[in-house]
Amino acid sequence: MSVRRLPSSILGGLGLAALILLWHGLTASGLISKAFLPSPAATLDALVGGLRTGDLKGQLAATTLRMLNGWLFASVAAIALGSLIGISDPVRVYLRPTLAFARSLPASAVIPIAISLLGLGPGMVLGVVTFGSVWPTLLATVQGFANVEPRLQDVARVLHLSRLQYVSKIGLPNAVPDILAGMRLSLTIALILAVIGEMLSGQEGLGSAVLLAARAFRAADLYAGLILLGLVGLTSSYGLIWVERRATRWRQAALSPNPL
Amino acid sequence: MSLPHPALEFAAVALELGGRAILEDIDFTVARGEFVCIIGASGCGKTTLLRLLAGLIAPSRGKVSLDGHLVAAPSPQVALVFQDYGRALLPWRTATGNVSLALEAMGVPVGERPQLIAALLAKTGLVGHADKYPSQLSGGMQQRLQIARSLAQDPAVLLMDEPFGALDAMTRQGLQDEVLRIVGERRTTVLFVTHDLDEALYLGDRLIVLAANPGRIARTLDIALPRPRNQLATRENPEFLRLRRDLFTTMQEMGA
Amino acid sequence: MKAWRGALVPVLLLALAELAFRARSGPSDSLAPPSQAIAALLGTLSDGSLLVGSAETLATLLGGLAIGSLAGLGAGLALGSSDLLRRLTFLSIEMLRPIPSVALLPLSLLIFGFGYGMEIAVIAFATFWPSLILTQSAVAQIEPRLLEVARLLRLSRWQRATKIVLPAAAPRLMTALRLAAGVALVVAVTAEIVSNPQGLGHDLMVAQETLRPARTLALLFWVGLIGWGKNAVLLRLERWLFAHRGDVDTRIAT
Numbered sequence: 001m002s003v004r005r006l007p008s009s010i011l012g013g014l015g016l017a018a019l020i021l022l023w024h025g026l027t028a029s030g031l032i033s034k035a036f037l038p039s040p041a042a043t044l045d046a047l048v049g050g051l052r053t054g055d056l057k058g059q060l061a062a063t064t065l066r067m068l069n070g071w072l073f074a075s076v077a078a079i080a081l082g083s084l085i086g087i088s089d090p091v092r093v094y095l096r097p098t099l100a101f102a103r104s105l106p107a108s109a110v111i112p113i114a115i116s117l118l119g120l121g122p123g124m125v126l127g128v129v130t131f132g133s134v135w136p137t138l139l140a141t142v143q144g145f146a147n148v149e150p151r152l153q154d155v156a157r158v159l160h161l162s163r164l165q166y167v168s169k170i171g172l173p174n175a176v177p178d179i180l181a182g183m184r185l186s187l188t189i190a191l192i193l194a195v196i197g198e199m200l201s202g203q204e205g206l207g208s209a210v211l212l213a214a215r216a217f218r219a220a221d222l223y224a225g226l227i228l229l230g231l232v233g234l235t236s237s238y239g240l241i242w243v244e245r246r247a248t249r250w251r252q253a254a255l256s257p258n259p260l
Numbered sequence: 261m262s263l264p265h266p267a268l269e270f271a272a273v274a275l276e277l278g279g280r281a282i283l284e285d286i287d288f289t290v291a292r293g294e295f296v297c298i299i300g301a302s303g304c305g306k307t308t309l310l311r312l313l314a315g316l317i318a319p320s321r322g323k324v325s326l327d328g329h330l331v332a333a334p335s336p337q338v339a340l341v342f343q344d345y346g347r348a349l350l351p352w353r354t355a356t357g358n359v360s361l362a363l364e365a366m367g368v369p370v371g372e373r374p375q376l377i378a379a380l381l382a383k384t385g386l387v388g389h390a391d392k393y394p395s396q397l398s399g400g401m402q403q404r405l406q407i408a409r410s411l412a413q414d415p416a417v418l419l420m421d422e423p424f425g426a427l428d429a430m431t432r433q434g435l436q437d438e439v440l441r442i443v444g445e446r447r448t449t450v451l452f453v454t455h456d457l458d459e460a461l462y463l464g465d466r467l468i469v470l471a472a473n474p475g476r477i478a479r480t481l482d483i484a485l486p487r488p489r490n491q492l493a494t495r496e497n498p499e500f501l502r503l504r505r506d507l508f509t510t511m512q513e514m515g516a
Numbered sequence: 517m518k519a520w521r522g523a524l525v526p527v528l529l530l531a532l533a534e535l536a537f538r539a540r541s542g543p544s545d546s547l548a549p550p551s552q553a554i555a556a557l558l559g560t561l562s563d564g565s566l567l568v569g570s571a572e573t574l575a576t577l578l579g580g581l582a583i584g585s586l587a588g589l590g591a592g593l594a595l596g597s598s599d600l601l602r603r604l605t606f607l608s609i610e611m612l613r614p615i616p617s618v619a620l621l622p623l624s625l626l627i628f629g630f631g632y633g634m635e636i637a638v639i640a641f642a643t644f645w646p647s648l649i650l651t652q653s654a655v656a657q658i659e660p661r662l663l664e665v666a667r668l669l670r671l672s673r674w675q676r677a678t679k680i681v682l683p684a685a686a687p688r689l690m691t692a693l694r695l696a697a698g699v700a701l702v703v704a705v706t707a708e709i710v711s712n713p714q715g716l717g718h719d720l721m722v723a724q725e726t727l728r729p730a731r732t733l734a735l736l737f738w739v740g741l742i743g744w745g746k747n748a749v750l751l752r753l754e755r756w757l758f759a760h761r762g763d764v765d766t767r768i769a770t
Contacts, residue, residue, distance in 0.1 A: 004600055011600075012607030019608045036627050097522035098529075104743035105736075106702040108618075108709055109717070112724035112732050116546030192616045192706075199618075199710050207619065214622030222623060226615055233614030314668060334668045347661040351761040352683045361679065365669035395762025413669075 038220040046220035047227060056209070060228050063194055063205040066122075067232070070129025071190040075183055077130075078137035083167050085138075086145025086175070103139055107132030107189060108196055115200075125197030132193045133186040140182025144175020180244040187236050195229065206232075265328030267292040267417060267449040268313060273322035275308060281474035282308055286322070288468060288477065292416075293447040295440075297464035299454060299507075301514070305475025306453040310419045313451065314340045326417065336366065339410035343422040345402045349394040355381065355405050356390045362412035376412065383442060384408040400431035404438070411442065418443060420452045424459070433491055436463060440489060457511070461503055462489055469507070471514050479510055548730035557734035565719065566738065573704050573715035576632055580639025581700040585693055587640070588647020593681070595648070596655025609648070617642035617703050621711045631714070635707045642703040643696040650692035654685040687758045694750040701743055716742075 006014075020040055026032045027039040038046075050056030085091050111128055118124035148171060156166050172179075198207030206225050213222035266289035273286040283305045290296050298306045311317050312324045315334040324331045326338065342348040349358050359377045368376065381390055384404040394402050403423055410418065420439070424432040440463065443450050454460050460467055464483050471478040483503065485494055494500055530550045537549035548556075560566035595602045620638050628634035662684055666676045682689075708717025716739055723731040 008603045008606070011603040012605075015604035015606075016608045016611065018604075036623075094521050094525050098525045101526075101740055101744050104698070104747050105740035106705045106743060108702065108706040109720060109736055109739045111709055112720045113546070113729075113736065116724050116729060116732065188616075192618050195616050195618050196706060196710055199621075210619050211622045214626050217626070222626075226619055226623070229619050230611065230615040233616065234610065237614060316664060316667060334670055336670065338668075340668055342661060344661060347659050348665055350662065350680070350683065352686070352758075361665075362669055364679065365671050365675065393760050393762070395760065 035217060035219055038223055042220040043223045043227070046218075047224040050221065050224055056206075056224065056228065059204060059206045059209045059225070060232070062203070063191075063198065063207060063229070064232055066125060066129060066194040066197070066203075066205060067187070067190045067236075070126055070194065071133050071183075071187050074130045074133035074186060074190070075137050078134045078182075078186070079141050079172075079179060081134075082138045082141025082175075082179075083145065083171060086142045087163060087167060087171055092142060092146060099139060099142070103135055107135070107193055111196065111200065120201045122201075122203055125194065125201055125203055128197050129190050129193045133190040136185035136189065137179060137182040140178040140185075141175055144178035145171045147178075148174045177244070177248040180240065180247060184237060184240045184244070187240060188233065191229070191233055191236070265325070266290060267294070267327060268451065269323070269325040269328075270309075270312075271323045271325070273312065273319045273324055275305075275312070275317070276320045283312075283319075283475040285476050288480065290449055290451060290466075292449055294466060295443065295450045295452065295464050296466045296468060297452045297454060297460035298468045298470060299457065299460045300470030300475070300478075301472050301511075302455065304470040304472035306470055307421050308475065309470075310340060310421050310451060310453060313417070313419055314338055336413055337416040338419060339413045339415035339417070340419045341403075341406050341410050341421065341423045343425050345399070345406045345423075345426070346394065348406055349402060349409075351394055354391050354393055355386055355397070355408075358394070358405055359409050359412050362409050366413065380408045380411055383411065385438065398431075399427050400435060403427065403435065407439070407442075414446075415448065417449045417451070420450065422453055422455065425455070432459070437489075437491065439463070444488070457504060457507055458495070461485070461500060461507070462491075462494060467507070469510060469514075478514060481507075544729060545727050546729055548733055550733075552730035553733040553737065556728070556730035557738060560731065560734060560738075566735075569714075569716045569719045569735075570738075570742070573701075573708065573717070576635040576639060576707075576715065577697075577700045577704045579632065579636040580704070581643050581697055583636065584640040584643030584700070585647040585696045588644045588692075588696070589651050589689065591644075592648045592651025593655060593677075596652045597677075597681070602652070609645075613645045613649075618706055618710065621707055625711050630712060635704060635712050635715075638707055639700050639703045643700050646699055647692055647696050650695065651685070651689060654688035654692065655681060657688065658684045687754065687761070690750075690754045690757065694747065694754065697746060697750060698743070701746065705739055 023037070024040050027034060027037055034042075047056070051060075085095055107128070110131060114124050114128050114131070118127055152170055152174070156170055161169065194205065195207035195210075197203065198205035199211045202208055206229050210222055210225040210229070213219075213225060268290040270286045270288050273283060274281070275283040286309065298309060300306050308317070312319055313326070313331060315331050315338070318332075326335055350361065353361070356377050359380050360373055363373050363376060378390070381387055384407055386401060386404055386408060389397060389401060394405065397405065403426075407423070423439075424435055427435070436459065439450075442448075452460070452463055461483060467481050467483055468477055469479040469481075470476065481503070485497060485499055485503075534549045534551055537544075537547070557566075560569075595605060617638050620641060621634070624634040624638045628637060658681060662680055663676075666680050671679065704715065705717040705720075708715040708719075709721055710717075712718065716735060720732060720735045720739070723729075723735060
């Protein structure tokens, strides 16, 4: 039977297994020092052990909560603010360069100022996470409002829809696909900023765990932390994609190509 | 003395895709230098016939042959002109560059290319547009460019898939006459797909009518109209009108 | 006149900030008015520290970007052309990709120590993934009609890749490069803030630690300017390179 015929899930699993075998081979043969690349077995031990004894569990929870809290605050603020900006064409035009500049600013660059203002505590980290996560969703919301079919705007005028009604019945639903895409990007940024914040402030979490493991030359613990961080990113991303798919069925139906 | 092979042959060809029968019982030959038009409603598989000849797909049953040889892959002797010329031209190359692509594929030495390209552009009426990009050319000119590229192969067989379907009537008529002139010079065998009755009668020596679902040959007829064809004279020829009426009735009966 | 509309908001905000600061009683450890920030910015320019810091950051940015995007390009081309390869690797890619590059800084520091190496390594990792994904999708979106023309003309693999695939994908590859460059800048500055004692990120942290808010704000603005400028230049370049093609959607601004 040709390898090509296997279902994608099995092929993917085979590929992953091959990668892990390669990993094992690299460490077992001594090609890469165990200080830099622990064996898969050791990493698994550290991962399972850490989760069981509660150390990694607590850190995982801390980072995830930090990421989610900041992201949720940011999303609400971004959608609200984005809607206000989005419904008014002139406001959008005036703000466009400012928003463009803010978008290209690396979110981590504001950390020094945040430290000056808020110190090195959990408040600073949450503040930075929130601040950084606002922009993708904010811009996406504005974009979503900006590309409302002009004909629909005319309809709204003819039906005498109030500002609030326009936002809730036309603006937001139209912007939902863009907003969700923006929120997915915001979530990625939230995780990154949470990790940075932990590394700088020493707050409990996977970020500081990885940093401490590196300093103490505990490679297996380091990699265990990395794997967990990857998993957090993966599940949150896919979770949002699932929501995106369900919420944007109408657009997918319109965009899917004619099978003929 | 054995008979020479027909230029093109379909022998009991059938094609199934995804459980659906696309073509069934396709049996016909085309002689060297013949201009055969294939006509039928949308979805009857006329494009598929060309793709079988071009070697882009293989039949489920039966044999597709070129000059006696089974078609297994695209042949340098066969050129295919698509309807959607915009998508078949390289947008990042000029007209010259687009024609050059065929020459590069054939391994023509660099030194010989400019002359050949100039000649091809002249033949298709694109002199003066050599350095323009497809986006700067009108629809009719883009289609001429595609034809120029296909002629670069100096093909024995020219397959044309509703090449003028996306063009306006006047451009279409001009291009019809150009194609007749070009293939007349080289005695190229042509298989021309169209949904336009008048066009098929105007251009062809023979006409094949395809019925749909699944695609099969409903009718063939010979077109005994004098050559060279003329947009006014031929279309007013009583035989033309008779054939037209005849075909129209056939198409109507087929529910086209 | 229209161009001035965009400048209105920032100018107003800066003016407000300036006035608010003047209204306070004394200087602050954490903030400074725009006037002082501008002065500080000019100061860093004249004493050369701005150029040194920028050069260091840009050097690692370019080094990491070159490695990451070239590797991503190659891998993306391979995966985009081979269905089997794509299906074998997609799971592994999905597992490795979400690891935040910043989390790799301690590891990179462990392996390479301080300096250019550790930063370039992490930037290469971070830029590899978007390059890979976007190249793959660029190859997948090549006009299928053109690939058929390649078959009909019986182009060899190499001819197909160089005459059809690469030119057809080029606009999207440029976009991928622009986005990867954005990632590279963010990661570079982050690496310098968190662990590497060189470049603009490090300068930012030092300015904050030594309680020089004007300098901190100046550097912050400068970093933002680099980010915005790089994006604007690359966008212009994209439009200029591909405007004549007519097959490219030059509206894509991100």
